[in-house]
Amino acid sequence: MTDPIDETVPATGGATEAGGVLAGPMPTTPPRSQWYEVWTQFRHHKGAMAGGIVFLVILLGVVFGPWLWPLDPAAIDFRARNVGPTWAHPFGTDQLGRDMLARMIEGGRVSLSVGITAMLLALVLGTLIGVLAGYFRRLDNILMRLTDLFLALPLLPLLLVMVLLFREPLAAAFGIETGIFILMVSAIGVTSWMPTARIVRGDVLALKEREFVLAAQSIGTTNAMMIMRHILPNVISPIVVSATLGIANAIITESALSFLGLGFPPDFPTWGRLLFDAVDYMQQNPERVVMPGIAISLTVLSVNYLGDGLRDALDPRIRGR
Numbered sequence: 001m002t003d004p005i006d007e008t009v010p011a012t013g014g015a016t017e018a019g020g021v022l023a024g025p026m027p028t029t030p031p032r033s034q035w036y037e038v039w040t041q042f043r044h045h046k047g048a049m050a051g052g053i054v055f056l057v058i059l060l061g062v063v064f065g066p067w068l069w070p071l072d073p074a075a076i077d078f079r080a081r082n083v084g085p086t087w088a089h090p091f092g093t094d095q096l097g098r099d100m101l102a103r104m105i106e107g108g109r110v111s112l113s114v115g116i117t118a119m120l121l122a123l124v125l126g127t128l129i130g131v132l133a134g135y136f137r138r139l140d141n142i143l144m145r146l147t148d149l150f151l152a153l154p155l156l157p158l159l160l161v162m163v164l165l166f167r168e169p170l171a172a173a174f175g176i177e178t179g180i181f182i183l184m185v186s187a188i189g190v191t192s193w194m195p196t197a198r199i200v201r202g203d204v205l206a207l208k209e210r211e212f213v214l215a216a217q218s219i220g221t222t223n224a225m226m227i228m229r230h231i232l233p234n235v236i237s238p239i240v241v242s243a244t245l246g247i248a249n250a251i252i253t254e255s256a257l258s259f260l261g262l263g264f265p266p267d268f269p270t271w272g273r274l275l276f277d278a279v280d281y282m283q284q285n286p287e288r289v290v291m292p293g294i295a296i297s298l299t300v301l302s303v304n305y306l307g308d309g310l311r312d313a314l315d316p317r318i319r320g321r
Contacts, residue, residue: 047305048312050305051301051309052305062105062108062109066105066106073098073102074098077097077098080093081096081097084285092287092288095277100288103269104292107271107273107295111270111272111299114181114184119189120189120243122189122196122250123243125189125196126197126200130199131227134200134207140201144201150193155253156256159191159257176265180264181264192246196242200235213231216230241307244304245303248299251271251296254272255270255271255272271296
C-alpha cells in the first residue's frame with residue numbers, strides 16, 4: 001500500500017513549481033502619471049531644456065534686476081554721455097548719459113509684459129473662436145471666414161493703422177504709458193489669434209467623433225458642460241504650444257513697432273525702442289545695438305525651443321516613440 005500523495009503547496013509565497021523553475025507572480029512597477037511621462041520626454045529634449053533655462057534666467061533678471069543693479073534708468077548724467085562699457089556702466093551709456101544696463105532691465109520688463117499679456121489675449125480669442133467653430137457646425141463657416149479675412153490682411157500695415165488711430169485717444173484717457181501699453185497689447189493680441197483658432201478647431205472636430213464625447217451627449221450633457229469638461233481639457237496641448245510661440249511673436253512685433261518709433265515714448269524704454277535710439281550711434285557705440293539685439297534674439301530663441309519641447313512632450317504620438 002503506497003503512501004498518499006501530499007498535495008499541499010509548499011510555503012513559497014504563493015509560487016508553484018513548474019519544470020524545475022519556481023514560477024511566481026511577476027514584480028510590478030507602480031503606474032506612472034501622464035505628467036511624469038510629459039516631464040520625462042521634455043527633459044530629454046536638450047534644446048527645450050536649454051531654452052527653458054535661458055528664458056528663466058532672463059525672466060529672473062528683468063524681475064529682480066532693479067534690486068541687483070539699483071541705478072535709475074531715467075537718471076541723466078551729461079558728463080558720461082556715449083561712454084563705452086566700464087565698471088560703472090557695464091553696457092555703456094546713451095546720448096543723455098543714462099545707464100544702458102538699467103535701461104535694458106527696464107526695457108525687458110516692458111517687452112516681456114507686453115509679450116505675455118498680448119499672448120494671453122490672443123490665446124483667449126483663438127481658443128474661444130476655435131472651440132465655437134469646431135463644436136457648433138452653424139458657426140463654423142462664419143468664424144472660419146472671419147479667420148481667413150484676418151489672415152489675409154497685411155499684419156504690419158494693419159498694426160500701423162491701429163496705432164495711428166487709437167494712440168492719442170488711449171493716451172488721453174489712461175495716460176501716455178498705460179494707454180500705449182493697452183494699445184500695444186490690444187493691437188498685437190487682436191492680430192495674432194488666428195493660428196490658435198485654426199489649430200483648436202481642428203482638434204475639436206476630431207474630438208467630437210470620439211466615443212467618450214458621444215457617450216456624454218447620449219446622457220444629456222449640456223453643450224457648456226461638454227466644452228468645459230470634455231473638449232477643453234483635451235486640447236490643452238496645442239494651446240500650451242501656441243502660448244509659448246505667441247510670446248516670441250508678440251515680443252518681435254512690439255520691438256518692430258518700437259523700432260519704427262510707433263511704440264512707447266523715448267523715456268519709457270523697451271528693447272525695440274533702445275534699438276531705435278541707437279541707430280544714429282552704431283559706429284560710435286556698437287554695443288548699444290548689440291545688447292538689445294542679443295536680448296531679443298535670446299528671448300525669442302529660448303521661447304521657440306521651449307515651445308518645440310512642449311509640443312513633443314505633450315503629443316502622445318511623439319511621446320510614445
